[in-house]
Ligand SMILES: [Zn+2]
């Protein structure tokens with residue numbers, strides 16, 4: 001089993017919001033005010049991802065950094081990109097694959113933003129090569145339109161063999177109090193842009209609107225069968241998403257909470273990913289474990 005659990009890697013957890021806007025595009029706060037808000041609310045890293053504006057990452061203090069970021073968009077898609085060195089030409093905007101290829105050549109990370117809100121189908125996301133992931137949850141889309149959850153897009157892509165991580169982000173614009181909702185917890189040896197981007201690229205993070213994922217992995221039980229397991233903060237339910245019709249939802253008994261769950265793995269399962277849902281509606285999304293080697 002090749003899975004290396006980020007939950008057991010050396011390092012620390014760093015809390016970050018990877019998608020927010022400022023007065024550089026259509027947000028109401030200046031970049032400095034945006035960074036100050038997240039600093040005041042316990043975040044370690046922030047990406048100011050304005051539309052077609054490159055914001056350079058900077059070390060503000062040893063315990064507070066920003067990542068180089070931008071949000072690009074064209075016909076039928078929005079793309080969150082981190083760690084880029086320069087913006088692609090705006091004339092390419094309606095050719096997302098050309099944009100992604102140019103960004104990947106710079107070593108940047110590329111995530112499809114809020115596909116459900118955009119009206120982008122799973123097939124349209126799947127047609128794009130070289131993506132790092134997508135936004136499984138976007139707080140502003142959820143708060144304003146109720147379409148911030150893109151888990152079906154994610155599972156459709158995973159079931160088709162795409163290896164995509166899932167982000168939870170705020171996409172804060174500061175017109176309404178919709179910030180501090182969706183975030184990533186990144187496991188990295190240190191708080192530098194290079195270390196955080198590397199951890200994001202490797203999937204060494206989980207996303208959340210509240211619950212904590214403490215451990216996740218696969219093991220062989222006493223009968224030699226493979227199982228996926230998760231341990232999390234007390235939740236109402238834990239759901240394993242995997243091949244169509246083979247997942248499992250494990251709910252706590254009335255008035256109770258659960259903090260562990262297991263799923264027996266089946267050769268038809270290409271991947272397994274876990275969502276932990278708290279009693280207050282908060283959700284944590286683990287990145288997928290790819291299971292091809294167990295089948
Ligand atoms: Zn967008």
Ligand SMILES: [Zn+2]
Pocket residue numbers: 019020021071171
């Ligand atoms: Zn945005």
